[in-house]
Amino acid sequence: MKAVRFHEHGGAEVLRYEDIPTPTPGEGQVLVRHEAVGVNFKDTYERSGAYKVPLPFTTGGEAGGVVEAVGAGVSGLNPGDRVVYQGTGGAYAEYAAVAASKLVPVPEGLETKLAVAALLQGLTAHYLCTSTFPLQAGQTCLVHAGAGGVGLLLTQMAKMRGATVITTVSTAEKEALSRAAGADHVIRYSEVDFLPEVKRITGGKGLPVVFDSVGKDTFDRSLECLAPRGYLVLFGQSSGRVAPVDPQTLNAKGSLFLTRPTLAHYGTDPEELRWRSGELFDWMRAGQLTVRIGLELPLAQAADAHRALEGRQTAGKVVLVP
Ligand code: NDP
Helix, strand or coil, X not given: CEEEEECCCCCHHHCEEEEXXXXXXXXXXXXXXXEEEEECHHHHHHHHCCCCCCCCEECCCEEEEEEEEECCCCCCCCCCCEXXXXXXXXXXXXXXXXXXXXXXXXXXXXXXXXXXXXXXXXXHHHHHHHHHCCCCCCCEEEECCCCEHHHHHHHHHHHHCCCEEEEEECCHHHHHHHHHCCCCEEEECCCCCHHHHHHHHCCCCCEEEEEECCCCCCHHHHHHCEEEEEEEEECCCCCCCCCCCCHHHHHHCCCCEEECCCHXXXXXXXXXXXXXXXXXXXXXXXXXXXCCEEEEEEHHHHHHHHHHHHCCCCCEEEEXXX
16 A cells, blocks of 8 residues: 655655555454545654654554454444544555544544544644633633634634634734634734733733643743633644743743643543544534635645645645545
8 A cells, every 4th residue: 555654754855655565454453444634733743753753654643534344353343434533653544454442433424534634633622622721601712823723623612612712823814714713813923922912902911721832932922921820721832842941930920820731631531532523523513613624635745735734834624635
């Protein structure tokens, strides 16, 4: 089968489209024939070496398609079933053998590609605003990179919970998309400093929570945006890794909370995964949640997908089609 691998860490050019053996499903595994593969920022961290992986590595952690074969000890899944998954390696390929416990059935009425596009970023947005910081009606939050894959979904979910949403974006096109997702205030942080804008919007009070995926470039001012006892939810590092923090800073700036959550700790328990993905797919089918595929490319062009994502050229989800 065809797969996208890298044999050394580096820029997008290290991604190679090559032939590797089609896997056979072992005990507890299912062979999935991919119809769509999700591209996530994590894939670029693994490729660059920011996150360590064994080499050579078939990158990608999110895909979906049709069950082709079922390994020993698997029940409740049959060839022909439509499934999606996230949280493994090996997704940038035509097939993957995946632990059955990671598979989420795609419900009737939902296109497999859209389910793939929604899964990882949707589960992330879900846990961030329901569990890491359970947003309540009337609260105001700041979502950085509001037109990104997670950003557009988090904005919609925060609005569903009755919050006022402030986002940051870099361009006029992204501003329009963020507003269409429901953002009440959109700040072009490429042109103006978002900190005084947040102070102005909140009448100087500051925020109970900031969802920050940008990291290095925004972290310090995100802390400044918080009201006393506010939460900084740092969930990514699209601009680079944040420097170490002195805990005393949290005291001095108002008894603040800092957390660095990951989906791996909010979405692997089977019951939790069923709950989160169930709500996600129900909202999509009911038309309450819109998933935007901003870029779709053939699997062979994975390097172009990485360049676009790292170059801030994408809005919404990036999907590869084998
Ligand atoms: P996005 O679609 O949000 O893409 C990243 C966006 O970040 C860009 O489009 C850009 O938006 C903004 N950005 C700001 N500065 C930079 C920079 N220097 N380089 C690149 N982008 C920049 O990606 P995803 O939705 O896939 O992921 C968003 C973040 O969330 C990532 O950091 C990812 O690692 C993290 N994440 C974390 C998870 C977790 O569980 N902890 C799970 C999923 C994602 P703009 O042009 O508007 O500035």
